[in-house]
Each structure stands twice: as structure tokens, then as C-alpha cells.
Amino acid sequence: MSAAPRREAEIYGTGTPTREAIERLASRWTVLITYALEDGPTRFNDLKNRLGVSGQVLTRSLRDLERDGLVARRIYPEVPVRVEYELTPLGGTMCPVVHEIRQWAERIGPAIGEARAAYDQRPPSP
């Protein structure tokens, strides 16, 4: 064996700030919502249509992002009331990382699809 291995369980254990932040960013909805909100403040239904996500999942995802200080909800006292979501300055720090994830996904996605198809055609392993 090599020297003592790194202990991710301690450094990145559940409840540590780093782990919580990884879990917030490493989520499909965070990635897709952040990408959509880069265009500027967006209404709930516009987000819902753009992402093709259920209202329930979007509500929960936006609430989690708001709780973490990454997304702000603005209420305009119009009739009917208008509610928009936007990235906070803290949320804006996600944009370069989300771009890296998207670029990787666009570049590597087809190879993953090929690997998956090949795997599914293999005979079951003994």
C-alpha cells in the first residue's frame, strides 16, 4: 500500500461547508437553473418552460438556492403580482464552473452514450 490515503470522509464529510457546497452545485437543477439565470431576472413560468421541469421540483430547487444565498426572489407589487428570480453576486460565482461542466458535457456526452450502448449489449458478467 502507498502512504496514508487522503480522508475524504473527514475533509468532505456530510455537513462540512465544502461538502454542502459540492452538493448544492453538483446537482442537475443547479447547473440548468444557473445557466438559464445568466440571461438575467426570469419569471417562474419562463424558467419552468425553458428547463422542462415540474413546478414542484423547480419550486424546491429555487428555494434551496435562495436559502443558500445563490438566488434572489424579487416580488413586484403589480396586479397580478410579478415574481422574478435572479442570481445573487454569490450565485454568479457558479457561472464559470457551470460553463466548465456544460462544455465537458457537450464534448464528452456522445462518447458516454456510446459506452453506455456497448455496456448494455455486453453479456452479464459472471
Added chain:
Amino acid sequence: MSAAPRREAEIYGTGTPTREAIERLASRWTVLITYALEDGPTRFNDLKNRLGVSGQVLTRSLRDLERDGLVARRIYPEVPVRVEYELTPLGGTMCPVVHEIRQWAERIGPAIGEARAAYDQRPPSP
């Protein structure tokens, strides 16, 4: 309203290669497993201890990564049999992205923790 919004639902819709790749990478276990496997081939129980994850979740995560061509499982016909997991060359392309995610998480994690604590102390919104 601005010009026609981007249609993430079409570009990144469920089942497209880019969306599938985003979902694979944007997962806490992919991030943590990739980071651990950067050190080289690793046995199942070592991974399990380092990540502090249940065997069931680790088994499923490794199988998903293997199916996608990102992780390889090597079986050494010893007694008892030795099984190690390692990143494939395709899986190695995740490393720079995972580093970005980790660096962001280490930098921003404390601010998220503060935002979360402040949010939880707010009175309920009307």
C-alpha cells in the same frame, strides 16, 4: 420581454447526450469518487471508507460510472479475489472539472453556510 429565450428544454432535454453527461457529472458521488480515484486504482472497501458512503450507494454509483465508460473495474484472480476501480481515459477528462467544483466549494462553502443560517432565522415570508 427580450428576444426569444434559449430553449434549454430542447438543447438540454432529458435523454440528450449533453443532458445525460451533465447528470452524470453533476452528482455528489461522481465528484467525490473521481477525486478519490485520481490517486490511482482503489479497492472497493478503501473507497467506501474514504468517502464515508454506504456500500449500496457506492456499488450503484460505480456501476453507473462503469456503464458510462468513465470507471473500469479490474478483477485480479487472487485468493481472495481482488477488485479495483480506476478512472478510464474518458473518466480522466472529469478531473479538471471536478477540481473546479472542489475549488469553488472550498472558497464559497463558508458564505453559503452563513446565508443558510441567516435564511433559517428569517421570519416566514407572507
